[in-house]
């Protein structure tokens with residue numbers, strides 16, 4: 001098969017571009033790839049000879065390594081560009097970057113950027129698939145997918161689950177992609193955070209319920225996603241401080257007890273232990289934080305496989 | 321020997337009602353000599369007059385854009401006097417009021433005099449009206465020398481681009497400007513509420529993860545400035561009103577007797593914050609595109625006389641400032657070459673009388689800026705001729721501005737300005753294919 005699959009977007013900016021069926025297909029494919037990661041030889045030749053450029057304009061070792069691992073397990077070559085690296089001089093515009101990336105003849109671009117919308121900008125200017133690995137507070141679709149995969153694994157299905165998302169909703173790309181993905185897959189989503197960390201129109205825009213206290217969001221929930229708090233935001237008068245946040249919004253055993261039996265705990269990582277959750281919660285058996293990491297590689301393999309033009313059987317060199 | 325231009329058969333708007341069904345205008349040596357209905361009492365056409373058949377066209381007193389950024393001096397790669405004034409004339413404007421937030425800012429009589437003198441050397445194009453800073457170096461602290469600015473030919477004072485945060489300074493400015501016969505303009509925006517904002521704060525900014533600008537940043541500033549106008553009893557003009565409550569505040573202050581006036585821009589009448597979906601930097605301006613409710617309220621405020629003028633806030637930027645991430649892109653869009661077709665579209669969509677259009681785009685700005693009464697015998701012959709039925713597609717690349725940062729690229733319009741007469745001289749005439 002040549003070119004992007006029928007009905008798939010060229011770029012993946014956020015999960016609202018995918019139908020429920022397409023998301024299910026990604027998760028099913030990811031499940032098959034997760035199995036590859038458990039083999040002795042953790043590699044399949046799906047993207048042999050393909051070049052995946054990883055452009056990380058914002059530092060994120062975890063997401064970069066996850067994408068890099070995913071690409072390598074698919075036998076693709078990878079090229080990591082970071083803004084601090086020699087290839088990216090200060091003052092170079094995103095348009096220049098796009099042109100330079102294209103000159104390397106890559107087959108896909110993975111981009112992490114501090115500015116919301118940067119992947120859209122590149123997607124409009126590059127003929128290759130652009131995968132958003134997080135753009136400012138806007139979207140982080142692979143995180144949304146790996147959270148869906150983790151929940152589906154743990155609970156059998158996402159449909160009908162009551163899921164709470166707690167923390168700095170306004171500034172979180174994880175919250176946005178989770179809301180979009182969870183609602184699309186039929187979950188009932190409640191978000192909670194201090195008023196300074198919420199933003200207008202969440203109900204109508206995402207179809208979620210909004211709470212300024214954490215307890216009503218946790219009441220009877222099947223799962224909770226605790227968002228990472230950017231401690232430096234205290235200075236912007238977004239919240240008075242980590243200590244009070246932990247007391248009022250943090251997840252401890254008392255609050256966890258409000259959730260439904262068999263509930264699970266997610267966090268995009270890295271966790272500020274003692275702030276978003278107590279160390280006991282972090283280490284609890286129903287904390288799936290490390291499963292999320294494993295699933296992250298699998299969904300990224302699935303996406304690369306589904307969105308990057310796979311080689312024609314028997315072809316010695318990629319034709320383009 | 322006297323020079324004559326005779327415009328025959330246009331439906332003349334904004335003057336005596338008997339001219340609205342068709343009339344002739346005779347211009348002698350750049351001044352209106354006479355305007356009379358066709359057939360009865362039409363002025364004698366002198367020997368050697370240039371005669372233009374204007375049958376089927378609308379003639380308006382020359383349109384005046386009270387809010388443009390011509391980027392001169394300092395940012396001539398975006399626009400200069402030649403390109404900006406040519407774009408204005410091509411868009412149907414006979415005069416434009418240039419904002420002083422240039423680099424350096426225009427805050428002395430010498431700078432005003434120099435810009436006006438340079439504009440007279442521009443061949444073709446609209447007239448330049450120049451505004452000067454309200455405070456020195458737009459610093460918001462000490463007033464500029466308004467008497468000297470007025471003597472040098474300035475038409476208004478403003479720190480546009482930013483708000484004068486100090487209320488006492490603004491109060492004195494309003495008083496002082498009134499004595500000098502200069503119109504003070506305010507850019508209403510409380511920066512402590514708008515800081516870091518990139519678009520209207522609402523469900524779209526939530527969806528896009530972009531920092532929002534709440535409408536209250538504009539409205540609280542409008543409230544204070546209107547209150548100061550009421551306090552002083554002196555005129556104040558509010559720039560680029562974009563919100564429902566902002567317009568309503570002005571409506572209420574007018575009812576209280578405050579001598580306030582205001583303008584809005586065409587984009588607030590046609591576009592909403594939904595246009596930002598997709599992160600198009602051509603939908604990024606300040607104030608930002610608001611909600612559908614605001615858009616409808618601005619149209620209503622236009623129709624009920626709350627809004628005095630349509631002004632473009634023409635803000636040209638090159639691709640260096642616009643073809644970048646949305647978050648880094650400069651605020652502002654061009655407007656000179658789309659305002660008239662958009663206004664004509666508004667007439668079609670709302671049934672707005674052409675007389676009101678003449679007021680919004682010519683008579684009111686002329687009165688606010690203290691210019692000679694248009695269409696009156698003896699006044700400078702500034703006229704805009706409009707073909708209301710001409711169908712065309714806007715392409716920024718075919719225009720006269722140096723910049724192409726428009727959200728209206730590819731829009732299909734019915735009607736446009738086809739001839740712009742400045743001081744009796746045809747400064748722009750649409751080439752017919």
Ligand SMILES: [Zn+2]
Nearest residue numbers: 480481507559
């Ligand atoms: Zn302004």
